[in-house]
Amino acid sequence: xxxxxxxxxxxxxxxxADRTIVEKLSIAIPPARFTVIVGANACGKSTLLRGLARLxxxxxxxxxxxxxAIHQMPTKEVATLLGVLPQTPVAPDGITVxxxxxxxxxxxxxxxxxxxxxxxxxxxxxxxxxxxxDLAGRAVDELSGGQRQRVWIAMAxxxxxxxxxxxxxxxxxxxxxxxxxxxxxxxLVHERGRTVVAVLHDLNLACxxxxxxxxxxxxxxxxxxxxxxxxxxxxxxxVFGMDAEVVSDPVSHTPMxxxxxxxxxxxxxxxxxx
Amino acid sequence: xxxxxxxxxGTVVAVRRRLQRRYALVMALLAVLTLAAIxxxxxxxxxxxxxxxxxxxxxxxxxxxxxxxxxxxxxxxxLPRAVxxxxxxxxxxxxxxxxxxxxxxxxxxxxxxxxxxGASATAxxxxxxxxxxxxxxxxxxxxxxxxxxxxxYGLSWRNGVTPYRLVLIGIxxxxxxxxVVSYLFTRARIFDVQEALxxxxxxxxxxxxxxxxxxxxALLVLTPVAAVLWxxxxxxxxxxxxAKALGTRVELSRLGLIIVAVLLAAAATAAVGPVAFVAFVxxxxxxxxxxxxxxxxxxxxxxxxLVTIGSDFVAQHMLGRNQLPVGVVTGAFGAVFLxxxxxxxxxxxxxx
Numbered sequence: 348x349x350x351x352x353x354x355x356x357x358x359x360x361x362x363x364a365d366r367t368i369v370e371k372l373s374i375a376i377p378p379a380r381f382t383v384i385v386g387a388n389a390c391g392k393s394t395l396l397r398g399l400a401r402l403x404x405x406x407x408x409x410x411x412x413x414x415x416a417i418h419q420m421p422t423k424e425v426a427t428l429l430g431v432l433p434q435t436p437v438a439p440d441g442i443t444v445x446x447x448x449x450x451x452x453x454x455x456x457x458x459x460x461x462x463x464x465x466x467x468x469x470x471x472x473x474x475x476x477x478x479x480x481d482l483a484g485r486a487v488d489e490l491s492g493g494q495r496q497r498v499w500i501a502m503a504x505x506x507x508x509x510x511x512x513x514x515x516x517x518x519x520x521x522x523x524x525x526x527x528x529x530x531x532x533x534x535l536v537h538e539r540g541r542t543v544v545a546v547l548h549d550l551n552l553a554c555x556x557x558x559x560x561x562x563x564x565x566x567x568x569x570x571x572x573x574x575x576x577x578x579x580x581x582x583x584x585x586v587f588g589m590d591a592e593v594v595s596d597p598v599s600h601t602p603m604x605x606x607x608x609x610x611x612x613x614x615x616x617x618x619x620x621x
Numbered sequence: 622x623x624x625x626x627x628x629x630x631g632t633v634v635a636v637r638r639r640l641q642r643r644y645a646l647v648m649a650l651l652a653v654l655t656l657a658a659i660x661x662x663x664x665x666x667x668x669x670x671x672x673x674x675x676x677x678x679x680x681x682x683x684x685x686x687x688x689x690x691x692x693x694x695x696x697x698x699x700l701p702r703a704v705x706x707x708x709x710x711x712x713x714x715x716x717x718x719x720x721x722x723x724x725x726x727x728x729x730x731x732x733x734x735x736x737x738x739g740a741s742a743t744a745x746x747x748x749x750x751x752x753x754x755x756x757x758x759x760x761x762x763x764x765x766x767x768x769x770x771x772x773x774y775g776l777s778w779r780n781g782v783t784p785y786r787l788v789l790i791g792i793x794x795x796x797x798x799x800x801v802v803s804y805l806f807t808r809a810r811i812f813d814v815q816e817a818l819x820x821x822x823x824x825x826x827x828x829x830x831x832x833x834x835x836x837x838x839a840l841l842v843l844t845p846v847a848a849v850l851w852x853x854x855x856x857x858x859x860x861x862x863x864a865k866a867l868g869t870r871v872e873l874s875r876l877g878l879i880i881v882a883v884l885l886a887a888a889a890t891a892a893v894g895p896v897a898f899v900a901f902v903x904x905x906x907x908x909x910x911x912x913x914x915x916x917x918x919x920x921x922x923x924x925x926x927l928v929t930i931g932s933d934f935v936a937q938h939m940l941g942r943n944q945l946p947v948g949v950v951t952g953a954f955g956a957v958f959l960x961x962x963x964x965x966x967x968x969x970x971x972x973x
Contacts, residue, residue: 400866401865423868433862433866439859443913446636449637453856453868456852464630471629471633480632
């Protein structure tokens, strides 16, 4: 794959109306790695992703794409470098899978450059990568949740960008589909050298799949690094306000968080927690 | 990128071809039906003419084969009327499908959110209060459509426009414009009322080519603009965030599309009055015909023209001796369609 694109932010402040969500945050996304952003509800992880994806205009600070301020770049040029899958995309009634995925070709087209063979190839590649080729002629509203999510990822893939940002791509999916989607994203990173950033809810899947994990608390980065470096009981306590044991995931040997609540806990641990 | 095998591309191309074929089929069907409707409209009436005679009249300016009486009926009376139906219906159809697609709501057509009612209100005011006539009235109808559109857009703005709020405020504005019209009628002289009535239900009566020129010009200019903007609409339909992610300038595109839609509705209303519900029914009918086959822009225009010419035919020839304005028939048809649409939306659990 060609030279990797650099995405970073400096002193980024983001918010909606009169609420500031993310304050003076600086971050550098490692290229050709799978970065996962985690944190409690309302910690600003989705807001940060929307800011990095230039969907939200910063109050202060700058997002840089290859050293240029992303909000000053033509949005269509950005769209050829950076793809985004927002949390709640809308599928028009009755649209077919192939048509929806084809919409990902929008930034490559213009008034004079209409649909060409390269577009068909990009759509076919995206469908194949997400294992949805046999759904090409089906209506999106007839698909299962897992299939639909894979089709949306295919739409973002058809954009053929080196950077891909996804906001909770596994929410509402059954566990098998969650693993499927994360395997797919890992393929993109490790086989095709893409840079992927995803906000994830499930801490253990985040630890397993992330090359680089960013833990957020109150609109700030609490810690970042590889999961084994970063994920400790203390971090979980400070980010989620919850006691936990961190053990080795028997499958992947990555950190695995075992929550400690008030019930169903061995007496010894309970005493230690108190 | 991995190398591309032949088979997967073939699958994608096959799906695209299938949709293109369906689109072509729908367009052909609509074109044939429209031609048939125009043929009927030219042949049937108090002086029925055989189709061969209609064709001879249509060609007479080129062939020189003139027959004054028949030519007057075909070229002077019936053709302008059919063209008025085609152009105004087409403009309403385009305007409606643009509104409905941009706002992602089938209720958001210009005749429901009050754009055409705003045009009626100012036209009626121009006649009754200012005693204007002719072009001045048509112009004031255009101004009224644009002003009420600005009011609706402005009132529904709160960090951007949400379609739902815009529809509700539009329905409210429509009611206010309707109240203004009712009030004006109570103060009007009887002679003015006759003229103003045409602005309540659209009518193709007294259509003439000179009269239709501004509408034809508006269509000629705005249809290509709509076609260009339709590309960004394909992205806008996926939600604002996705559209932005794909490189669309969302607010700008949306505003552009709404301006085009308002101008089309204004031009059509200025030409033939607020023919009820044509804008509202055209898009959904076209979409139902197309299924997943995409771009409903031109099919909606054809449906609009067809509905208007067809309704005018019914109003003139099929409802007894009294010739009704076309708006009465489209209004009745549209109302039934509205009930159907609401019931269908309710059943499938999708509001409005």
